[in-house]
Every structure is written in structure tokens, then in C-alpha cells.
Amino acid sequence: MDKNNNHPLWQNIFRHKDDDLTAVCRLWSSTPLFSDIPESCIRRLVKNMHPRLYKKGDKIFTTGDIGAGAVLIKSGEINIMASDTVLATLHTGDFFGEVALVVDEPRTADAVASTDCELIFFLRPDLEEWVHNSPRQGAQLLANISRILAGRLRQANNMLATNND
Numbered sequence: 001m002d003k004n005n006n007h008p009l010w011q012n013i014f015r016h017k018d019d020d021l022t023a024v025c026r027l028w029s030s031t032p033l034f035s036d037i038p039e040s041c042i043r044r045l046v047k048n049m050h051p052r053l054y055k056k057g058d059k060i061f062t063t064g065d066i067g068a069g070a071v072l073i074k075s076g077e078i079n080i081m082a083s084d085t086v087l088a089t090l091h092t093g094d095f096f097g098e099v100a101l102v103v104d105e106p107r108t109a110d111a112v113a114s115t116d117c118e119l120i121f122f123l124r125p126d127l128e129e130w131v132h133n134s135p136r137q138g139a140q141l142l143a144n145i146s147r148i149l150a151g152r153l154r155q156a157n158n159m160l161a162t163n164n165d
Contacts, residue, residue, distance in 0.1 A: 021046060024120055027072055027093050035144050041137045045130055050121040060111035060119065067100025067107050069123035076117020081110045089114065098145055101127050 025043050028034050034042055051074070054060060060071065060078065071078075072095045080088040080096060087109060090096055096111060101124055131138030 024049070024051075024072070024074060027074065028095075028120075028122075030093060031072070031095050032148055033070065033095060033098060033141065033144050035140075037137050037140055037144075041134060045122075045126070046120075048126050050123065052119050052121060054113040054117050054119060056113055056115050058113045060113065061097070061107050062110050063107055065107045066104060067097055067124075069121055069127070070095055070098040070101050071111070072120040072122065074118040074120050076113060076119075077115045078117065078119075079112050079114045081112060082108075098148060100124060102142070102145055 021043065024046050025039060028046060029037075029039055029042050054076070061067070063082070073090055073092050075092050077092075078090045078094075078096065079086045080090065088096075097107070099105065100107070101122070104124075127138070127141070131142070
């Protein structure tokens with residue numbers, strides 16, 4: 001029996017477990033993507049996100065694939081790669097692929113599981129529906145994406161300027 005005295009046979013096995021949902025909400029809320037968005041809104045959104053398991057060596061996406069959304073690492077480690085060069089190694093709590101939330105463009109790098117991992121996908125159609133139903137929070141998330149992308153552009157410009165010196 002569980003803590004609510006419900007027989008396990010009668011539980012909905014497809015529903016996120018409350019503690020699992022809370023853990024994913026905490027991970028997303030600690031990212032700049034969800035800065036200044038109330039936890040109750042994040043919780044409603046996370047209920048519709050898409051968890052997936054990957055084994056070490058699995059490709060999450062490949063350069064040239066059309067992006068479908070952003071990905072949060074719930075557990076494990078991901079390498080972002082261009083050709084055979086590791087551009088970044090991401091860990092639990094990191095996210096990647098957020099450009100695909102706003103543009104329908106090909107991916108510019110590969111994402112490969114460097115360990116077994118569990119990922120949570122936040123897809124563009126889910127964002128579009130959320131923006132429609134919660135325009136204030138949706139606008140905040142889009143502003144957050146803009147800040148993230150501007151920061152990455154600034155960082156890339158600094159790297160290029162440093163390499164040209």
C-alpha cells in the first residue's frame with residue numbers, strides 16, 4: 001500500500017509521480033529559461049513535457065535535424081559536438097536546444113549521451129499552446145530565451161574577437 005492507503009493496482013501508472021514532477025519542476029525553475037515564472041505555472045507545463053531515456057552513445061539529435069524543442073537533463077551527461085569535437089559537456093540540471101523553441105531551423109550540432117540519461121523534452125507546440133493560454137508567462141519565457149540567446153551571441157563574439165587578436 002502507498003502512503004495514501006491506495007492499492008498500487010489502482011494507481012494510474014502513466015501519471016507523473018508527484019515527487020518526480022516536483023524534481024523536474026525544481027530543475028527547470030533553476031534554469032534561466034524559467035526565470036521569473038511562478039512555480040505553479042512551471043508545474044502545469046511540466047505535466048505535459050515528454051520524458052525519454054537514452055543509453056550511453058545514443059544520439060539525441062544530429063546536425064541538420066530540424067529542432068523540435070528544448071531538452072532538460074534530469075539525470076546523466078550529454079556531449080554537444082561538432083564533427084568529432086566536444087563543444088560542451090552538459091550535466092543534470094542543464095538544458096540545451098532552446099533555439100528550437102522559437103525557430104524551425106536545422107540543429108547546428110550533435111547531442112550525444114555520454115552516459116545513460118533521462119531527458120525531459122519541452123516541445124515547441126507545447127510552448128505555443130502555453131503562450132496562447134498564459135500569455136503573460138509565455139511572454140516572460142520568450143524574453144528569457146531572448147536573453148539567453150543574446151548572452152550566447154555576446155560570448156561567441158568575445159571568443160571570435162579574442163581569437164583574432
